[in-house]
Amino acid sequence: MYDFAYHRPGSLEEAERLLSGASDGALVAGGMTLIPALKQRLASPSDVIDLGGIAGLSGISEAGSTIVVGALTPHAAVASDAVVTARFPALAALAAEIGDPQVRNRGTLGGSIANNDPAADYPAAVLGLGATVRTNRREIAADDFFTGMFETALEDGEIVTAVSFPVPEKAGYAKFPNPASRYAVVGVLVSRGPAGTRVAVTGAGPCVFRSAEMEQALAGDFTAAALDAVTVAAEGLNSDIHASADYRAHLVGVMAKRAVAACG
Amino acid sequence: MLAVSMTVNGRKVSREVEGRTLLVEFLREHLGLTGTHVGCDTSQCGACVVHVDGASAKACTLLAAQAEGTEVTTIEGLAKNGELHPVQAAFKEHHGLQCGFCTPGMVMSAVDLLKRNPDPSETEVREWLEGNLCRCTGYHNIVKAIRAAARAMAG
Numbered sequence: 533m534y535d536f537a538y539h540r541p542g543s544l545e546e547a548e549r550l551l552s553g554a555s556d557g558a559l560v561a562g563g564m565t566l567i568p569a570l571k572q573r574l575a576s577p578s579d580v581i582d583l584g585g586i587a588g589l590s591g592i593s594e595a596g597s598t599i600v601v602g603a604l605t606p607h608a609a610v611a612s613d614a615v616v617t618a619r620f621p622a623l624a625a626l627a628a629e630i631g632d633p634q635v636r637n638r639g640t641l642g643g644s645i646a647n648n649d650p651a652a653d654y655p656a657a658v659l660g661l662g663a664t665v666r667t668n669r670r671e672i673a674a675d676d677f678f679t680g681m682f683e684t685a686l687e688d689g690e691i692v693t694a695v696s697f698p699v700p701e702k703a704g705y706a707k708f709p710n711p712a713s714r715y716a717v718v719g720v721l722v723s724r725g726p727a728g729t730r731v732a733v734t735g736a737g738p739c740v741f742r743s744a745e746m747e748q749a750l751a752g753d754f755t756a757a758a759l760d761a762v763t764v765a766a767e768g769l770n771s772d773i774h775a776s777a778d779y780r781a782h783l784v785g786v787m788a789k790r791a792v793a794a795c796g
Numbered sequence: 797m798l799a800v801s802m803t804v805n806g807r808k809v810s811r812e813v814e815g816r817t818l819l820v821e822f823l824r825e826h827l828g829l830t831g832t833h834v835g836c837d838t839s840q841c842g843a844c845v846v847h848v849d850g851a852s853a854k855a856c857t858l859l860a861a862q863a864e865g866t867e868v869t870t871i872e873g874l875a876k877n878g879e880l881h882p883v884q885a886a887f888k889e890h891h892g893l894q895c896g897f898c899t900p901g902m903v904m905s906a907v908d909l910l911k912r913n914p915d916p917s918e919t920e921v922r923e924w925l926e927g928n929l930c931r932c933t934g935y936h937n938i939v940k941a942i943r944a945a946a947r948a949m950a951g
Contacts, residue, residue, distance in 0.1 A: 540864065564839070580859075632842075633908070
């Protein structure tokens with residue numbers, strides 16, 4: 533790991549200032565991705581700006597028909613939160629399956645979605661539930677947020693502060709985890725609620741995406757059987773030593789059905 | 797260089813470190829607490845697990861600076877007045893180790909589990925140990941030790 537200047541700002545304004553003043557600044561929340569990337573020298577920022585010292589970025593609150601999760605809330609807190617487990621068990625279950633207990637104690641929602649790893653779980657939740665990403669500047673609809681592999685709509689100096697999830701009538705998540713690392717080889721989140729009927733797929737492609745065919749099938753009949761008629765094309769899906777594109781396409785169908793079944 | 801201060805095993809410590817100094821390096825090289833091991837150095841194996849403000853964390857994937865102002869507990873901080881922590885005692889009693897390299901991380905991870913779930917099932921113990929790898933034991937005696945510790949701690 534190359535050395536860098538470490539900063540621990542006390543406010544978002546200060547963080548933004550430090551970021552714009554750095555020749556190559558990187559934000560760190562839990563660090564579960566950035567620190568391994570620094571060690572491998574995949575990233576070598578001049579400045580690392582730690583958001584951990586900024587008050588008010590962590591925590592979960594209920595506001596009518598939405599649940600707002602602060603960007604620095606660790607996965608373990610989402611998985612065990614009383615409100616989330618009662619009103620939104622699919623989100624708690626998703627958070628409970630990320631990585632391992634120590635990763636869940638440190639890794640954060642904001643870090644996960646800002647990084648937008650193709651195999652991360654949280655992008656499926658944000659997109660599959662039609663959530664709204666809040667930043668220090670604006671609100672971004674989930675449909676506009678994830679723009680490509682490791683790419684988001686975040687501009688220079690923009691920092692995720694929270695995600696607002698509309699509480700769905702039904703939601704379920706199923707993933708086929710990599711046996712060693714537990715990331716999603718394929719993960720599918722299905723939901724029905726204020727944001728309509730949505731199916732979001734992570735792990736399969738270069739970036740989380742919605743399946744219009746599956747959404748149409750489920751809009752009429754929200755059952756696993758309704759997905760029997762949908763075939764998923766392998767074209768454009770990821771292919772690596774863990775799973776071919778054809779296999780991932782097959783898994784999308786299987787995980788979608790399991791996700792519908794998990795809605796109960 | 798920057799000044800980093802935290803409480804380690806109840807003792808306030810302060811050192812000048814580089815920004816890139818990992819918590820595990822801070823513990824081992826700056827404080828001489830070599831009970832926390834570095835196994836894979838890629839946040840997979842869990843040999844480096846310590847507690848940061850009561851929650852288990854992999855010290856190889858945390859900057860020392862990120863732990864500023866926190867309370868850190870390492871394997872050296874578990875025994876009280878020369879008496880092993882019940883989890884340590886159970887690992888000894890049930891032979892929950894062979895080479896011992898993964899043991900500090902296993903014990904720290906198990907202590908966090910028992911704080912959250914005082915009576916875990918065998919499945920819950922095995923699931924919790926997802927992030928702790930042992931290449932000797934096959935885990936059987938580790939699981940046995942943790943469940944025995946749970947019973948001992950319940951009194």
